[in-house]
Amino acid sequence: MKTHYNRLAFSIASLLSLLLLLSSCGLTNNYAKKGEVYKELYAQKPLSILVMPPINKTNKVEAKEAVYASLFHPLVERGYYVFSPILAQELLQSESAEDAELFIDGNLKPFDNVFTADAVLFTVINKWQKIVLTNTIDVNIEYILKSTKDNKILFQRSADVTVDCKVANTSSMLLNLVANALATALSDNVVAARKANGFVLSDIPEGKYAPLHDKDQDTPAQPKDITGRVNL
Template identity: 55%
Template structure:
C-alpha cells in the first residue's frame, strides 16, 4: 500500500510539473518535433546567417544594442556561419540600410548576391523593462529567420519572459554581496539579460552544417513557438 501511495505521489508530481511547464509555454502542445515544427530549415539547409539590427519598439536604446551584440554566439554555437554583427552593421549603413524594418517584408535577394547569406535573422523588441528593486528584466522579443532565396520564414519564436540578470557573489558578507551585486548589475544587466534571452530562444533552432548533430535532430522535441510567463535564469 505504501508503495502504491509513493508511486501515485511521484506520478502526481510529474504531472504537475508538466502542467506548469505547459502553462509557461515551454512544451509544444502538439508535441511537435523540430522536423515538423521547422520543415523549411531542413528543406533549405541554410549555412550562412546575417543578423539584422533589431527592430526596437521600446524607448530603451540599450535594448537594441545589447540584443544585437549577443546574437552571434548562440547562432555560431548551433553550427552556423554568422556574419559579424558589427561588420554587417557597417555594410548595411554604407547601403543606407541600418533600419531593418525596410527589409523585413521586402526582397532579401541582395543579401544573397552581395554577402552570400542564406538567411537573415530579424528580431523585434516590444518590451524591455528593468525592475529596479530586483536584478531582473522583463522582455518581449520576436525572432524571425527568413530565407534569402524564397523569402519564406524558416524559424519563428517569440518570448515574453522575465530574465534574471543577477550576478552571484558569495563573500560571506551580506552587505558586501549586496554592494557587489548592485554594482555588477548596473554595469551588465542589459547585456546579461540579452545574452540569456537570445540563448534561451535560439536553443530550439535546428542544428547548422558545422554542428556534429547536423540533420540528426529532426526528432528532437520542439519548444513552444510562444514562450510566456517564465523566468529565464
C-alpha cells in the first residue's frame, strides 16, 4: 500500500512538474522581450524612416490615403525622423517610384542613396469593410519595416481592428440618423487608420529621439498579430 502511495505521489509530482514546465514555456512565448523579438532593429538602430504609399488590396480607394496620412505621427512619437509623406510622395512620383508593390520585395538601397533613409515602412491594406447594420468598419493592415542597408525586416506586425462608428443617441430618430451618417462619412476612415496605426506602432522600439532609446529591450513585446475594437 505504501509503495502504491509513493508511486501515486511520484506520478502527481511528475505531472505537476511537466505542467509547470509547459506553463513556463507559454509565459516565455507570451512575454518575449523586445530585445529578442526586434533583435535586428536594435542591431541596426535606424534613425530615419521613409513611409511608402500603402499597398491597397481592397476596393476602398479612400483607405489608402487615410492610412498613409496617419502613419507620420506615431513614428515621430516613437522617436524617429520621418520624411514628410507629402514631400516624399511628390519625389516618389517624380521618380516613378510611388508604387510600393514594385519595391517591397526588391533592393531598397536606392532609397538610402536618394533619401538617406535608414529604413522603409511598407503597409498592406488587406481588409477595409464597412458593416452598415452595426455601423462598424473592419480593418486589417500589415506593417513591414525593412532596412535600406540589407533589405532585412526590422519590424513586422499586423492589426485586425473593428472601429465602432456609432455616436450617442438622441431623442430624435432623424437626428440619430443624421449624426451617424455624418460621423461615418467624415471620420470613420481616418479613425480606423489612426487606431490601427497606433495599436501596431506603439510596440516599435523607441528611436534615437525618444528617452528610452536602446533602453527598452527588456520591455515585453506585444503579439505579432493583434486584434482590437475601438470607438470613434
